[in-house]
Amino acid sequence: MKYRVIEIFTSVQGEGEVIGTPSNFIRLATCNLRCVWCDTKYSWEIGTEMTIDEIIAKIDKKIRTTTITGGEPLLQNVVPLAKELKSIGHKIVIETNGTIKPSEELRKIIDVFSVSPKLSNSGHKLKYDFSDDWATYYKFVIVYPNKDIDEVIKFVESQNINPRKVILQPDGNRSDYINAINEIVQIVLDRGLLFRVLPQLHRIIGVR
Numbered sequence: 001m002k003y004r005v006i007e008i009f010t011s012v013q014g015e016g017e018v019i020g021t022p023s024n025f026i027r028l029a030t031c032n033l034r035c036v037w038c039d040t041k042y043s044w045e046i047g048t049e050m051t052i053d054e055i056i057a058k059i060d061k062k063i064r065t066t067t068i069t070g071g072e073p074l075l076q077n078v079v080p081l082a083k084e085l086k087s088i089g090h091k092i093v094i095e096t097n098g099t100i101k102p103s104e105e106l107r108k109i110i111d112v113f114s115v116s117p118k119l120s121n122s123g124h125k126l127k128y129d130f131s132d133d134w135a136t137y138y139k140f141v142i143v144y145p146n147k148d149i150d151e152v153i154k155f156v157e158s159q160n161i162n163p164r165k166v167i168l169q170p171d172g173n174r175s176d177y178i179n180a181i182n183e184i185v186q187i188v189l190d191r192g193l194l195f196r197v198l199p200q201l202h203r204i205i206g207v208r
């Protein structure tokens, strides 16, 4: 089994419910979307072919969480890689855009599905179906706070998602990042929403 890989590195998990967790990152190649604000456009490339053994050799074994991200990692069959990571005792996080449903087999292996459905601010108009609620949490990138949060509210209602499973994340491209966080916090407080607001930790501390 071979994978198309963009990069492998170790850092602190910067996003979502598991923010702050030391983690290896395996960034798999290519994506089925082309979000206008994508912060990893280099992941759209074809990448380098690697075997599971080659990937495992590159991760820091003492860091016992591994995040499989992309691009869109579910374009490749991650089951064999995930099984190998489990066999060495790793917790596994998958970062996905939510357009590809994971198999039942994969759902049993993965600890955290960090799902980022794309709003219209991405340049895409997508049809999602989360009726089986397979995400551990749903993370939305907010570019235009009022408009985007309205869209999240509609999304969550129409998909029957528990609002406590929703995380709002400001657009990392904003140069006034702290303001961007504050604008979202203010709306959540003003409107009494149950969503959480989380910045990207790696964006703040300047690491990968």
Ligand SMILES: Nc1nc2[nH]cc(C(=O)O)c2c(=O)[nH]1
Binding pocket: 011, 012, 013, 014, 015, 025, 040, 069, 070, 095, 202, 207, 208
């Ligand atoms: N530190 C750090 N945390 C991350 N969480 C999700 C990432 C991603 O690019 O998918 C990411 C990333 O690129 N770096």
Ligand code: SF4
Binding pocket: 031, 032, 033, 034, 035, 037, 038, 039, 040, 041, 043, 070, 071, 072, 097
């Ligand atoms: S789904 Fe993620 S990796 Fe793909 S284009 Fe959008 S932001 Fe970039």
Ligand SMILES: [Mg+2]
Binding pocket: 039, 040
């Ligand atoms: Mg990233």
